[in-house]
Amino acid sequence: xxxxxxxxxxxxxxxxxxxxxxxxxxxxxxxxxxxxxxxxxxxxxxxxxxxxxxxxxxxxxxxxxxxxxxxxxxxxxxxxxxxxxxxxxxxxxxxxxxxxxxxxxxxxxxxxxxxxxxxxxxxxxxxxxxxxxxxxxxxxxxxxxxxxxxxxxxxxxxxxxxxxxxxxxxxxxxxxxxxxxxxxxxxxxxxxxxxxxxxxxxxxxxxxxxxxxxxxxxxxxxxxxxxxxxxxxxxxxxxxxxxxxxxxxxxxxxxxxxxxxxxxxxxxxxxxxxxxxxxxxxxxxxxxxxxxxxxxxxxxxxxxxxxxxxxxxxxxxxxxxxxxxxxxxxxxxxxxxxxxxxxx
Amino acid sequence: xxxxxxxxxxxxxxxxxxxxxxxxxxxxxxxxxxxxxxxxxxxxxxxxxxxxxxxxxxxxxxxxxxxxxxxxxxxxxxxxxxxxxxxxxxxxxxxxxxxxxxxxxxxxxxxxxxxxxxxxxxxxxxxxxxxxxxxxxxxxxxxxxxxxxxxxxxxxxxxxxxxxxxxxxxxxxxxxxxxxxxxxxxxxxxxxxxxxxxxxxxxxxxxxxxxxxxxxxxxxxxxxxxxxxxxxxxxxxxxxxxxxxxxxxxxxxxxxxxxxxxxxxxxxxxxxxxxxxxxxxxxxxxxxxxxxxxxxxxxxxxxxxxxxxxxxxxxxxxxxxxxxxxxxxxxxxxxxxxxxxxxx
DNA sequence: CCTATTTGCGCAATCGTTTGTTCAAAGTTA
DNA sequence: TAACTTTGAACAAACGATTGCGCAAATAGG
Numbered sequence: 001x002x003x004x005x006x007x008x009x010x011x012x013x014x015x016x017x018x019x020x021x022x023x024x025x026x027x028x029x030x031x032x033x034x035x036x037x038x039x040x041x042x043x044x045x046x047x048x049x050x051x052x053x054x055x056x057x058x059x060x061x062x063x064x065x066x067x068x069x070x071x072x073x074x075x076x077x078x079x080x081x082x083x084x085x086x087x088x089x090x091x092x093x094x095x096x097x098x099x100x101x102x103x104x105x106x107x108x109x110x111x112x113x114x115x116x117x118x119x120x121x122x123x124x125x126x127x128x129x130x131x132x133x134x135x136x137x138x139x140x141x142x143x144x145x146x147x148x149x150x151x152x153x154x155x156x157x158x159x160x161x162x163x164x165x166x167x168x169x170x171x172x173x174x175x176x177x178x179x180x181x182x183x184x185x186x187x188x189x190x191x192x193x194x195x196x197x198x199x200x201x202x203x204x205x206x207x208x209x210x211x212x213x214x215x216x217x218x219x220x221x222x223x224x225x226x227x228x229x230x231x232x233x234x235x236x237x238x239x240x241x242x243x244x245x246x247x248x249x250x251x252x253x254x255x256x257x258x259x260x261x262x263x264x265x266x267x268x269x270x271x272x273x274x275x276x277x278x279x280x281x282x283x284x285x286x287x288x289x290x291x292x293x294x295x296x297x298x299x300x301x302x303x304x305x306x307x308x309x310x311x312x313x314x315x316x317x318x319x320x321x322x323x324x325x326x327x328x329x330x331x332x333x334x335x336x337x338x339x340x341x342x343x344x
Numbered sequence: 345x346x347x348x349x350x351x352x353x354x355x356x357x358x359x360x361x362x363x364x365x366x367x368x369x370x371x372x373x374x375x376x377x378x379x380x381x382x383x384x385x386x387x388x389x390x391x392x393x394x395x396x397x398x399x400x401x402x403x404x405x406x407x408x409x410x411x412x413x414x415x416x417x418x419x420x421x422x423x424x425x426x427x428x429x430x431x432x433x434x435x436x437x438x439x440x441x442x443x444x445x446x447x448x449x450x451x452x453x454x455x456x457x458x459x460x461x462x463x464x465x466x467x468x469x470x471x472x473x474x475x476x477x478x479x480x481x482x483x484x485x486x487x488x489x490x491x492x493x494x495x496x497x498x499x500x501x502x503x504x505x506x507x508x509x510x511x512x513x514x515x516x517x518x519x520x521x522x523x524x525x526x527x528x529x530x531x532x533x534x535x536x537x538x539x540x541x542x543x544x545x546x547x548x549x550x551x552x553x554x555x556x557x558x559x560x561x562x563x564x565x566x567x568x569x570x571x572x573x574x575x576x577x578x579x580x581x582x583x584x585x586x587x588x589x590x591x592x593x594x595x596x597x598x599x600x601x602x603x604x605x606x607x608x609x610x611x612x613x614x615x616x617x618x619x620x621x622x623x624x625x626x627x628x629x630x631x632x633x634x635x636x637x638x639x640x641x642x643x644x645x646x647x648x649x650x651x652x653x654x655x656x657x658x659x660x661x662x663x664x665x666x667x668x669x670x671x672x673x674x675x676x677x678x679x680x681x682x683x684x685x686x687x688x
Numbered sequence: 689c690c691t692a693t694t695t696g697c698g699c700a701a702t703c704g705t706t707t708g709t710t711c712a713a714a715g716t717t718a
Numbered sequence: 719t720a721a722c723t724t725t726g727a728a729c730a731a732a733c734g735a736t737t738g739c740g741c742a743a744a745t746a747g748g
Contacts, residue, residue: 005734007733007734007735008734008735008736009734009735017697017698018697018698018699019698019734019735019736020697020698020699020700020736020737021696021697021698023735023736023737024697024736024737027736029737033696033697034694034695034696034697035696035697036695036696036697039696039697053460053464054464054734054735055405055464055466055733055734055735056461056464056465057401057404057405057410057464057465057466057733057734057735058405058703058733058734058735058736059734059735059736060401060703060735061399061401061402061405061702061703061704061705061733061734061735062702062703062734062735062736062737063703063735063736064703066401075430076420076426076429076430076433077423077426077427077429077430079421079423079426082420082421082423082426083421085420085447086419086420086421086447086449089420089447089449090449093454098446098461099445099446100444100445101443101444101445102442102443103429103430103433103443105430105433105434110437116397117400117442120397120398120399120400120401121400121401122399122401228629259629259630259633262630262633263632263633266632266633285572285603286603286606286630286634288607288610289603289606289607289610289634289635290630290633290634290635291633291634291635349704351703351704351705352704352705352706353704353705361727361728362727362728362729363704363705363706363728364706364707364727364728364729364730365726365727365728367704367705367706367707368706368707368727371706373707377726377727378724378725378726378727379726379727380725380726380727383726383727398704398705399703399704399705401703401704401705402703402704402705402706402733403704403705403706404705404733405703405704405705405732405733405734405735406704406705406706406707406732406733407705407706407733408733
C-alpha cells in the first residue's frame with residue numbers, strides 16, 4: 001500500500017551521488033560548495049520529476065526549527081478571530097511559513113497545553129490571542145526561547161510584545177455617543193472579567209460616565225464571558241425588569257454576546273432602538289443587515305495579520321530577539337440605527 | 345537566553361541511567377522490561393519535577409507518525425467551516441490528537457500544497473473539505489498511506505471515504521417550497537461550478553423544477569463562487585432587470601453569497617419578501633435576526649466532527665485501513681419569513 | 689615532472705526518540 | 719561450586735535531514 005518514500009537518500013542511491021550533495025543542491029548551496037553544473041542539473045531535475053519534498057520532521061529535528069508559526073486563538077467560530085487567522089495565514093504563506101493553529105476554546109488549561117505543544121513542535125514563534133487571565137506560561141515560553149507576539153489582549157507591566165486595539169478609546173467613544181443621545185442608565189454586557197480587553201472596555205465605559213458626571217452603578221455590569229449564551233441569558237433577565245432598572249441602552253462587548261442579546265430581545269418583543277438602544281463592540285459583515293442596523297465599534301484592521309507577522313519575523317531576524325515596539329490600533333465607531341435619541 | 349532543554353538524555357545523565365530506561369519508563373513499558381520499581385519511581389518523579397515533555401519532532405521522525413491530524417478547510421471565516429473545525433478539534437483533543445489546520449482559501453494550488461505539507465509533517469491522517477474540482481492529489485495521498493476523510497464534498501466514482509450532507513434533498517425541498525408558494529422564475533445563485541456540493545444543489549433545483557413541469561432556464565443559474573462579492577455583484581445585476589426577467593425568488597447556495605445578496609437588496613431598496621422571495625443554504629446563528637428572518641436549509645450537524653474523527657480513527661486502527669461506510673447527513677428546511685406566497 | 693592549488697564531492701556526527709538485542713550481576717538449583 | 723535462570727538495565731541502530739571537515743582527482747604553475 002505504502003509506496004517508496006522519496007527521501008534524500010533514495011535520490012542519492014538512484015543517482016549514485018552522496019546525500020550530502022543532494023542536500024546541498026536542493027538547498028541552493030550547490031555553487032557555494034562547488035558542485036558541478038551537471039550534477040546540479042541532474043539532481044534538481046530528478047528531484048522535480050520524482051516530486052521530492054523534504055521531510056519537515058527530520059529537518060525540524062536537525063535544525064531545531066520548523067518554519068512553522070503557532071497560532072492560538074480563543075474561539076475560532078468568532079468571526080473576528082477567524083478573520084485574524086485568515087490574515088495571518090495568508091501573510092505567513094508569503095513568507096514561507098506554515099501555521100499550526102490551536103483553538104483554546106476560552107479554556108486556560110487548553111491554552112497552556114497548546115503553548116507547550118507548540119514548543120514541542122519546535123515552532124519558530126507563537127502568535128497568541130490569550131485568554132488573558134494568566135501570563136506566566138507565556139513568559140516562560142518566551143524565556144525558553146520561543147518568540148511571542150500577543151494579539152488583541154495584553155498584560156500590563158509584563159514585558160511581552162503585543163498588538164492590541166485601542167479598546168479603551170473605542171469604548172469611551174461608544175458610550176459618549178450613548179450619553180450624547182441622552183442615555184444615562186447603560187447596561188454594560190461584559191466578557192471575561194479580568195482580561196485586558198474587558199478591563200479596557202470597562203474602563204472606557206466608566207470614564208465616559210465619569211466625564212459626564214454620571215453615577216457608576218456596578219449592577220449595570222453584567223455577564224461573565226464572551227459567548228452567545230451569556231448575552232442571551234443575561235439579556236432575558238434585564239428585560240424582565242426594564243422599567244424598574246430604568247435601563248435605556250445596552251453596550252455589548254462582543255459580537256457573540258450581541259447575538260445572544262438580539263435573540264432575547266426578539267423573543268421578548270423588545271424593539272431596538274425604540275424600547276432599548278444598543279451599541280456593540282465588533283463590527284460584523286452582517287451588522288448592517290440585521291433587523292435594526294447596528295451601531296458598532298469596529299476594531300478589526302486588515303493589517304493586523306501582517307503586523308503580527310512582521311513583529312514576529314523581526315524577532316527571528318535579530319539574534320538577541322529584539323522587539324519592535326508595541327502597536328495599538330485605533331478603533332472606529334460606525335453609527336447606524338440602533339440608538340434612539342432621548343434628548344428633547 | 346535559551347535554557348537547558350529537558351530531554352530524555354538530560355534526564356539520563358542526571359539520574360545516571362540510560363536513555364533507554366528513561367524512555368521505557370516514560371512510555372509505561374517499565375514493568376514489561378523489568379525496570380525496578382525504585383528506578384521507575386525515580387524517573388517518573390524527576391521527569392515530572394523537571395516538567396519534561398517529549399519532543400514531538402524526534403518522536404515523529406522515529407515513529408513515522410505524529411499524533412496529529414491534518415485538517416483542511418476552504419474558508420475559515422465561513423462560520424459553517426469554523427464550527428466544523430471547532431467540533432473536530434474538541435473531539436480530537438479527547439483522543440489525544442492535535443489538529444494541524446490549513447486554510448485553502450478556495451484555492452486549489454494552496455490545497456495541493458497543504459496536502460503535501462501535511463504529509464511531510466507526517467500527520468496520521470487528513471480530514472479535508474476539498475474545493476472539489478480535482479481529486480488526484482487526494483487519491484495519491486491516500487495511496488501513499490495517509491488515511492483520508494472527505495467532508496461536506498465528495499467525488500462521484502472516486503473511492504475516498506466521505507461524510508456529506510444531503511445537499512440534493514435539501515435543495516430539492518427548498519425549491520419545492522418556493523414552487524409551492526407560487527414561484528416559477530427562481531434565480532439560483534451558485535457557488536463554484538463543478539464541485540460536488542454545487543452539483544448536488546443544482547441538481548436538486550433542477551429536479552424540483554422538473555417535478556413541477558417548470559421549464560429550466562439556464563440563465564437563472566448565476567455566479568461562480570461561494571464568496572460575498574459574488575453574491576453582491578450578481579445580485580446587483582439581476583435587480584436591475586427584475587421586471588424583465590420576471591424573477592420572483594432567489595435560491596442562494598451559501599451563507600456568504602447570501603450576505604452579498606442581502607447587501608445588494610438593501611442598497612437597491614428591494615424588500616424581502618415583498619419584492620423578492622429568498623431561501624438560502626446554510627443556517628446561521630443570525631439567520632433569525634436579520635431584517636427579514638431568513639428561510640434556510642440547515643445542514644450543520646453537531647456530530648459531524650465526531651463522525652469524521654471516528655471514521656479516521658477507524659482507519660488508523662485497522663491495519664489494512666479498512667473504511668467505515670460513507671455517511672450522508674440529512675438537511676432540514678427552516679421556514680421563516682423570507683418567502684412570499686404568490687398563490688391567489 | 690614535481691608540487692601547489694583548485695575542483696568536486698563524500699564521511700560521519702548530530703538532532704531526540706524508540707526498540708530489538710545483548711549482557712553482566714544476582715539468585716537458584718543440583 | 720558449576721551451571722542455569724532471572725533480574726535489571728545498557729548498547730547501538732534506526733528515522734531523514736544538515737554541515738564541518740577531509741580528501742582524492744584534475745588542473746595549473748614552475
